[in-house]
Amino acid sequence: MLIVRTVSAALLLSLVVPLIVLFQRHHQSRRRIWRDLQGFWRSFAHGFLLFWLLVTTALVPAFSPASPAFAQTSVGIGSATPTPSPPAKSTTAATGTQAKNTGTATEAGLSLTYGPEEPYYSDVLAQWKKDGYKNATQTINIPTLKYAESSGGSYCSSPSKAELSVEQATGNVLSLSAEQQCVPAQPGITNLPVSLLQANPEFGNVTMCTRDINATSAKQGYCVATVGGRPNVLLWNNEDGSLTWTFNVQQAGLYNLQVTYYPVPGKGASIGREVLIDGKYPYLEAHRIAFSRVWVNAGPVTVDNQGNDIQPPIKEKRYWRTVRANDSLGMTRNPLEFYLSPGQHTLTMNAIREPIAIASLAFVPPLTQPAYAQALAKWKAEGLKPVNNVTLDIQAEDAIARNDPTVRDASSSDPYSEPYSFGHYRLNTFGGYQWRKGGQWVEWRFAVPKNGLYKLVFRVNQAGLGHMRVYRDIQIDGKFQYRELKEFPIKYSLFWENVCVCNAQGQPYLIHLTKGVHVLKMTDRVGPIRQTVQDLQTVVAELGYWQRRIELLTGPNPDPNFEYDLDQKMPDMLPAFRQMVAKLNANIQLLTRLNNHMPDTVYSLVTVRNFIQRMINRPGTIATNVTSFDSHSQQLATWLLNVQQEPVWMDRFYVASPSFTPPPAEAPLWEQIIFTVHNFFGSFIFNYTGIGSIYKPTPGHPVLDVWTAWGQQWALILKEMIETNFTPKTGIYVNLHVFPPGTLGGASSVLLLALTSGAAPDVATGVDPQTPVEFAIRGATYPLDTLPGFKEMAQQFLPGALVQFKYPASGPNSHIYALPETQSFNMLFVRTDILKALHLQPPRTWEDVYNMIPTLQENGMEFYYPTSADIQTGGFGPFLFQHNGSFYTPDGLRSALDTPQALAAFRQWTGLYTNYNVPVQANFFNRFRTGEMPVGVADYNTYIALSVAAPELIGRWRMLPMPGTPRGNLNDRSAGGSGQTVLMFQKTQHKLEAWKYIQWWLSAPTQEEYATQIEALLGVSARWNTSNIDALRSLPWPQQDIQAIMRQWQWFREQPVVLGGYYTTRWLANAWNEVVLSGKNPRDALEQAVLHINHEMERKQLEFNVKAPAQSQPVVQSPARGGE
Amino acid sequence: MARAVSTPRVTMRGTGLVAFWRRWGIYYLMMTPWLAIFATFTVLPVLAAAGLSLTYFNLLEPPRFIGLTNYRLLFVDDDIFYVTVRNTLYFAFITGPLGFFLSFFFAWLIHQVRGRAFFSIALYTPAMTSAIVLATFFKQNLFTGDQYGILNHLLISLGIIQQPIIWLQDQRTMMPVVIIVTLWASMNTGFLIWLAALGSVPQDLYEAGKIDGVRSRLQEMWYITLPSLKPQILLTSVLSIVAAFGQFQIQQQLAGLPSPLYAVDTIVMHMLDYAFIRFEMGYASAIAVVLFLVSFGCSRLLFRIFASDE
The missing domain is CATH 2.60.120.260 (Galactose-binding domain-like)
Structure with a gap:
């Protein structure tokens, strides 16, 4: 505070002084004073400029209170467990050490605990x-x-097909059986x-x-x-x-x-x-x-x-x-x-x-292994000698087995990696970022000609874990020959290195191999860092715990000028802080000792330690810094996630005689220059845009052009599946082209430009949901429901989702122009631990939410509801549907937002912000983690982020269906969700073949296999939220989550896309803005919005010669009609 | 004293195309690469836009000729156009002169100190970053609408406000925010031109001025520096005015396309809205042609005012 004020004063001063000097009068007779003043002026100019630069570049982060925005920047991918589901029986708080470190506090009705169920x-x-x-x-x-x-x-089979009932109107109610078919034992x-x-x-x-x-x-048996x-x-x-x-x-x-x-x-x-x-x-x-x-x-x-x-x-x-x-x-x-x-x-x-x-x-009995010295003595006593003149070079990409399907071959463009990839994608190394989790093992097989003692050398690149070592267990034929092979360290290096299995002095650890075939098994281990991980997981939880205890006394906005005397009111606070500092110090020293110098990444720990130390030194500042506890906690949690990953790229390894010196691991500079130039010329030859094989059409063998807007790896897997599943069965070849996500759709999309220039593909996937109808209005996409087999296809998706692709909304010419590929869903996320502490139940209806908000706000927390800036269709849809309203009249030609239901819904929506003070803008993911927003509505991406990147929250949150509005004895939980689509173009010459492709791609078996492979390759963070209901159910969801999703999907409803419909979203956002931010009357704002929406819709209807019912609006001009 | 040197008279032997080519051909040949690119990427699109503005073209069907309807509707029936014109003029008249003044001020400051190279690079860097990068920083960090945004946090902790201000959605604050960000990024070519030009003013003018009674730095600037820099003023003002009319990147990144209640929409954003959201490329081309004529007219006007008499 003081710093801020002095800095502001300095800034103002440095602005004023140059102006004074500017107007300084100077006379020739006072030349000396003038010269002095010039010097004075110069130094101020220097100062001012420097200050300006500091303000605009370097000091800006210093003004931020270590805001969560910064803490969010590095989010590790890859969870610590293969699937993030909490164990079925008990919660794993995964924090704390011995039982005596658990803390509890029951004050003011808020019960807080942290601490594990069991010790480490x-x-x-x-x-x-x-x-x-x-x-x-x-x-x-x-x-x-x-x-x-x-x-x-119980004995369970795979889930049965959903029974859907498709209704003509936009509404739908379907019954999905979320349970699998099970037979109790x-x-x-x-x-x-x-x-x-x-x-x-x-x-x-x-x-x-x-x-x-x-x-x-x-x-039962x-x-x-x-x-x-x-x-x-x-x-x-x-x-x-x-x-x-x-x-x-x-x-x-x-x-x-x-x-x-x-x-x-x-x-x-x-x-x-x-x-x-x-x-x-x-x-x-x-x-x-x-x-x-x-x-x-x-x-x-x-x-x-x-x-x-x-x-x-x-x-x-x-x-x-x-x-x-x-x-x-x-x-x-x-x-x-x-x-x-x-x-x-x-x-x-x-x-x-x-x-x-x-x-x-x-x-x-547990196994014990001898030390190397003993093992060596034993071998020497048996008369085994180091072999001579044997060198076996085994390529690491020839791994024979692994225990995790995500650990696979990788491609490296390093010149010495064998086989060298000149511009091509060659699988010449192994592991890399995929081989990074503790417990993953890989096996290789090799045969040696002689019985004796050998040395192992690996050509590896460990550039993954910043300046820290990674550890691998090395087993021969499933056994450790001596204990030095356990958790063998591999140092960090930016370059490829020949790492020999040697001790610190460079003498090799020899291994004994008999003549014949052997298996080398390497297991990824977290190593001595486990101590750090355990200790710091406690510290992470403790920081959050102390923040909440302090906030019990000070409230969420502590008065900076009040003396809270926290160290006297909570006498166990400072000792706990000292313990945390001790733990952090111990681990900083541990990591420094393990790596022979302090790795850069450890500075995060130093930051947190310094922060806590400052609190200990000056307890009077704890109150003002209380909000930083959580951001430091998150920083630590993210650091812990990253430090548990141990990736290593391995190109090959040598099993050789101890006197063997391996060839250099890195190419010398001149060779690297040659290779780079070689690759540069290669870049003119190779085609990098297509994925996999590119075919040319021949008569009788049609070739489909498919554009997909997902990432490279998604496309690689898709191409693989096409080549193995689709093309052999149908004889149709497919050329797959990949585009950056989000470019196929939206304003100035690639598809639009391609269509204009006549270079459009046959099928496009990964397209946003407004595009199919917009293109269909102008005759560019093909109606899919005219093709054979559409009805069976359509039953596999949510009928509420298909509404978006229907044009016109009703009538004999109404067709469906796309099918959904992925489906997001807006759900309610709750922090079960915080709600339990506040004695609240997760809300089922909006009334529950309203009853809950005062309690939340009393405790400094908020409810989160995303504004239209955050969710594509805006937050208005659920309210409108739950009030039984709709966006448009059934014929889709006029806006239905002027009905009483729509007004009530609009009032409810804006009332959240004006009456209940729900924050307009917030980073829900971060605030959910810190506990400031324990209840909120968010979409699928947030679910994935919480599952993968919030390790401290395992077992402490749940995803539930949206709050609803009771109607009769039903709880109407209507809500929508965005997604991507698949569509087909009119200009394609292979309509039936394209339809076959779409049918194959969107069928349940294909989507299941694709989802499994993507998740296997990239982890839970890339879970494919397919829109095929059966396929979605078969993914490895935690049971609670998939049930919640199925319950929510019964109420799935989305806004249809009509002529001029883009104006609805726009003017709803404008109306919301006027009401919430400028205080306008909701009825006025909504009526204005409806006027504009109708006007635009009529313009478009005139443009496309659509007969609309008579209206009493001013005459609308449309350029298409010559402005009639 | 300079002696008048007369340029040698070149006689054209013969008339006609061949002689013309022989005399001037080599120069035209040297200009061809630039001329080709200029013709393809500047002249051709302008002509194409002019052509498309007379049609109805929804990008997916072939264009259809409709005459001057687009222009008529633009001036008569389009309310949003006037809002965007007002916004654009607002931007032009605030960021134009202010940016101009700021560039000059900073160039002048830098000129006074040592280490010019360092400061000029440091101040030029914001202009080198693309609008997207800059907008991301300002949108996500400085002007975030929750209480963790840097500015909100600063103001709340100073006690000036109690609730966070939603900078980029509130109508009252969107415009100032966009202006500030634009100014911050406005030290670009103009600034460098100033820097170079300030060095070119001969020192003896200042000495002469002091002899003649110039009393303060301000008078120095007004009587000596600025008149010497008239060509640069012309250049930078033309550049900045033309640029101001064509602004849209920062507005789009910060407030979205279209911005809430069209509060910071500029003419170009309006054009993009019609072209790609409403699929009316003909109408958008008409807007583009109007914009082109306006900026062209403005730059010619400025030339007339500031052109030197020599």
Whole structure:
């Protein structure tokens, strides 16, 4: 504050002084004074200019109170878990350490907590080691088929088709069955339902269950089956339920849980289970135990007709595997250990996702590995010698297996990457950004000619994690030969490096290989950074917690001149801050020590530490800085997300004799220059715009031109699918061209210009929803409902969505000109933890919202409703539809916003802002994270952002259907959502072929496969929100979310596009502006708007010679009619 | 003292095209690349616009001749056009002279100090950034409408306002905001011209002025500097006026196309609205032709005023 004031004063002063000097009188006789003044003037000119520059460039961020706008800039992609669904049974707050660090405060009716349900594994293990527990030496076998209890559990098939009823008018009510068809597991069940078998064609491996165990027990049972060639195994073929076994322990000690399992066909994600010992979770990581699926390439790398490599498709390889239960995030160094005391215990497993078949369960002694020195001594004693003259060069892109389908070959244009890609897209490296999550492993196979000791060298590029090391486990044939191969560090470097498996002094760690074939397995590990991640997750939650506690005393807008004496009112505050600073310091030192210098990225921690330290030093400033707690918390959370990613590009590795020196990893400068020039000339030859193979039309083999406005990777996958699924079945070749998203549609769109110049394609996808009708009015798009098979196609989408593509709105010539490709949806997002603390229920109707707003505002929070600037169709649609109004008359020729319902809806909409003070503009994503806006309406993109980029919120928020308006005994929750479309042009010469393509593209199997592949490649942040209802349901949504979406979609309704309809959105926004920002009367504003809208609609109707009912409006001129 | 040097008389041997070509051909040849590009990208579009303005053309169907209807409707029936003209003139008359003055002021300041190169680059950089970048910064950071926007936060913490002001949607504030952003980015070629020109004023004029009784810096500027810079004034004012008529990028990025209640719409934005949102390219071409004639007329007028008598 003081700084601001002095700076403003200085600015004013520096503006005034030059003016004074300007008017300075100077006489020749006072030359000396003049010279002095000149010097004075010069220095002020300097000062002023410098100051001006500082103000306009550098100081502007300093004025910002570390606003969330800045914190939003770097958002990491890729969640810490393969799917972000919270575990089915309990919440993972994932914060805090021991129980004593949990904080609670109940003051003024607001109860706040933070802290985990369970402690971290590393802390628990440290405690066990301190208590003197040792590794056990016995094995405890658990009789898998004789489980003591089971609960939940049902056999489910894939969801049935939705039954839709399409109505002629714009309204629709449809009944979607959101539940899958499930059969509860009953005792005595001997056959699996037939539909279950049909759903998974690969189920052929599983024969029907032979008998039910526990036939005499009254409890529900699971199934015993023959799976993967093994008879009598436990088939846990659903995604929910839990099983409990009892077992007896004789020797106390630490055990690993060893499971022999078979990855039964499911949705493709890794199998998630929770483990409880004696009904309690021993530590937090017990919530997220994963059993991986194994993926292999389904074929060789093929080349398209442009010379580019095509990623080979992958398929799952299913076989019986024996693993020790481990954390799904790769944060632990060794498999999870469980302490068992002597006596009888129970083991419970809860399902999180995916089915599994278990052949055996056992508690086994943990493995230990020798140190390298011991292993080497042992080998020397056996007479093994380092080999000579052996060099094996294995390309990393020849990986044989991996446990995550997203880890794939990558392309590098580095000159020394083999095979060299001259302008082409060659899959010559492996991993990269895709191989970045803890727990992902990859295997390579190679054969050595001699028995002996070898050295491993990798040619890698680790430029991913800024100035920090990444860690990889190196296993030969599934075993660690010594413990130095665990979490082997790879340094950061901007260049390609030959990283040898050596110690810090450069001496190689030799590995022993017998003659023959071996498998090298490398697993991504988070490494010693796990300590930082755990500590700082606590700090993240604590910062938010303290902000809320402080705000309880000071209110959301603390008075800067009042002395709150917070450190006296809350005596536990400063010690907690000191603890946070201690944690941050410890981790800064840890990271500095690990990397031999302080990496740049660690400065974020330094910033936060300095901030907290300032609070400790001057407690009087805490109140004024209270809003910064959350922004620092978010900064830390984002930093944590990023630091858990460990990407490494690998080109090849050498298995060679220890005396081998690898060729240089980076090309020397002169070679790089040559390669660059080579590529430059190549850029004139190669065609970079088309995707995949480009075909020329030949008679009898039509070639379709398809333009798609999605990203490059989307197009690559689409092209792959076309080549493998579409072209072989139909014989139609497709040339796919990709455009930047958003350019196919909107003002001055590429499509428009292409049509004008006659270069339009046959089919365009990724087009915005207003374009089809606008083009159809002018005869450019083709009516799809005249084509055979349209009715069946249309049933797969929401009828409310098709309304937007219908022109004219009614009448015999009414046709549908496009089909939806993706569908967004506007839903309600709530922070369940904050609502619980405020004793509020999530609102179901608008009345609930109004009742909730005062409570929210008393606590410094707000309700969020997006203005027309934020949602494409504006926030007005839901209100209008819920009042049973509509935008236009049924014939689509006049605006229906002059009806009483529309006025009531408009009043309600603007009333939100004028009466209830809902903020007009806000960054909902950030405020939802900080908790300032615990309830709000937002769209699909926000859902994805929260799922992926708000890790601190896991389990603390939910997506619900929009608040509705009760009508009769229904809750009318009408709302819309934007999306992209697929359309076909009139000028195409291959109408039926184009229609075949559209049918194929929008069909459920294709959309499902595409969505799976996109999500596999790019992660949850790229989830494809297909508009095909069946396909959408089959994606790996958390159960609650998909149910909410289906409930909301029953009420999907959108604004139709009519002649002159763009004026509706425009004038609604203008009317809103006048009412909310300028205080105009809503009725006046709306009536004005309707006048303008009708005027424009009539202009357009005149232009296109559409007969409208008689009106009493002034004569409208249209240039098309010669201004009649 | 300069001696009059007469240019050598070149005799044209013979008349007709061949002789003409022999005499002047080489110069025309040297101009051809520029002439070709100028013809294709400047002259041709102007002619095409003039042609299209006499038609009804909705971009998807072939154009249809309708005569001067577009012009008639533009002047008689289009209310929004006058709003946009008012806005454009407002911009032109505020950002024009103010930008002009600011450029001159800063050029003059820089001229007084050492380290001219540094300051001139630093002040020129805003003009080099595209309108989109600049608008993103101003829209997302400085003038955001919630209380976290920098300006809102500053004003709230100074106690000047209690509720955040929605700068870019409120009619009262949209115009000043756009003007400020335009001025900030207005140190462009004009500014550099000033900088160069200030250096070209001979110093002995100032000394002579001091002898003759010039008392203050202000008088120096008015009597000596400005008259010497008349050609530059002409150039920069023509540039800035023509530019002011064609402004639309900053307005579009900050307030959207069209802006709420057309509060900061300029003529070009109105044209874009008709061309691409309403699919009436003929009408938009008529607006373009009108705009072209107006800016052309203005620049000729300014030439007349400021052209030097020598």
